[in-house]
Amino acid sequence: MQRQAANSGSDSDPRYANIDERKRKRMISNRESARRSRMRKQKQMGDLVNEASLLQNENDRLRQNINDNTQRYVEIESANSVLRAQAMELTERLLSLNSVLQIAEEVSGLAVEIPEIPDPLLKPWQLPFPVQPIMASADMFQY
Template sequence: MSSVQQQSSSGSDGSASVDEKKRKRMLSNRESARRSRMKKQKQMDDLTSEITRLEMSNNQLQQGIEVKERGYAEIESRNNVMRAQVMELTDRLQSLNSVLQIFEEVSGLAVDIPEIPDPLLRPWQVSYPTQLIPASSDMFLG
C-alpha cells in the first residue's frame, strides 16, 4: 500500500470516527431533549391537576362560606326579632307594674312588684322573675 493510500484510509478512518462521535452525540442530544420534553409535560400535567384540585377545594370553601353567611343572616334576623320582643315585653311589664303600683296605693294591700331587668346592660343575662304573682278575678274588685 502506498503512503497516499495509507493517509487516505487513516484520514477516512479519522473522519469516520468523528462522524460516529457526532452521530452518537446527536442521538444523545435527541434522547436528552425527549426526556426534557417528557419531564416538562409531566410537570405541566401535575400543575394542571393541582389547579383542578385547588379550584374544586376553593369552590367547596366558597359554598361553605355562603352557607355560613346565610345561617348567620338568619340567626341575626331571629335575634333582631327577639330583641324587639324583649323590648315590647319590657314595656308591657312596666305597664303592668304601674297598674300594680296604682292597685297597691288604692287598695292599701302590699303587692310584690318584680324588678324589671335592663336588657341593655347585660343582654346575654336577662333575668326573668321565677316567682309567680298570684292573681284572682276578685283581686281588682272593690
C-alpha cells in the same frame, strides 16, 4: 492542492470516520436528552393542571361553605331581631302592668309585690328570666 484533495476524501481516512461517529453519537444522545426533557415538561404540565383542578374544586367547596354560613347568619340575625323586638315589647308591657300594680297598691293600701325589671344592657350576661333547659336534637347541627 494535494492537501485539499486529501481532506475531501476524509471518508476513507479513519481519523475522520472516528470524528463522524462521535458526532453521530452526540447527536443521538442530544436527541434522546431533548425527548426526555420534553416528557418531563409534559408530566410537570399534567401535574400542574391536575393540581389546579383540585385547587379549583376546593375553592368552589369553600365558596359554597361561605355562602351557606352567610345564609345561616342572615337567618339567625333576623330571628334575633324578632326576639329583641319581642323582648322590648314584653318589657314595656311589664312596665305598664307594674305601674297598674303601684296604683292598686296606693289606692288599696295593701302591700303588693312589684317585681323589679332588670336592665339587660347593664348586665347582659345575667338573664332576667329563669333559665329553662334547651333541648337539642341530632339534626340541629347538620349544615
